[in-house]
Amino acid sequence: MSDEENFQQGEAGSSYTYPMQAGNIKKNGYAMLRGFPCKVTEMTTCKAGKHGHAKATIIGVDIFTGRKYEDSCPTSHNMEIPFVKKQEYQLMNIADDNYLTLLLENGETKEDLKLPENELQMVEKLRSDFECQKDILISIIQAMGQEKMISYREIVN
Structure with missing residues (x-):
């Protein structure tokens, strides 16, 4: 070896x-x-x-x-x-199975984060905003080896 x-x-x-x-x-x-x-x-x-x-x-x-x-x-x-960390990533796509495609700072994509199942109102609004071609930042909280989407906001130019 x-x-x-x-x-x-x-x-x-x-x-x-x-x-x-x-x-x-x-x-x-x-x-x-x-x-x-x-x-x-x-x-x-x-x-x-x-x-x-x-x-x-x-x-x-x-x-x-x-x-x-x-x-x-x-x-x-x-x-x-x-250790709790909050980060924001740009949303690239929402798949049919509710997984998000996010753009990382280094230009790579992250595709292992699912939409929160217990926040239906936020998810519906996010889908609507995404379909309207809005640029969106997703806020994620990370702790104990887990992560969850907690909110999002539109990127205003």
């Missing part, structure tokens, strides 16, 4: 998150609640009690499914925070 073998490079699951003290998590930030990447909608803390630790109660909404999750943790303990 040669020195230049091709190995598939995998990503460790821990690379999707980083630790942060529960007391430092803020509303509208992100946190892993019950193992799901969530946008924090409520954050409350209660004072240290008889056993010494102040507790944080965090409520958030899963960024991919919209389900609500709640978790509590001592404020001095670390919680996992997902």
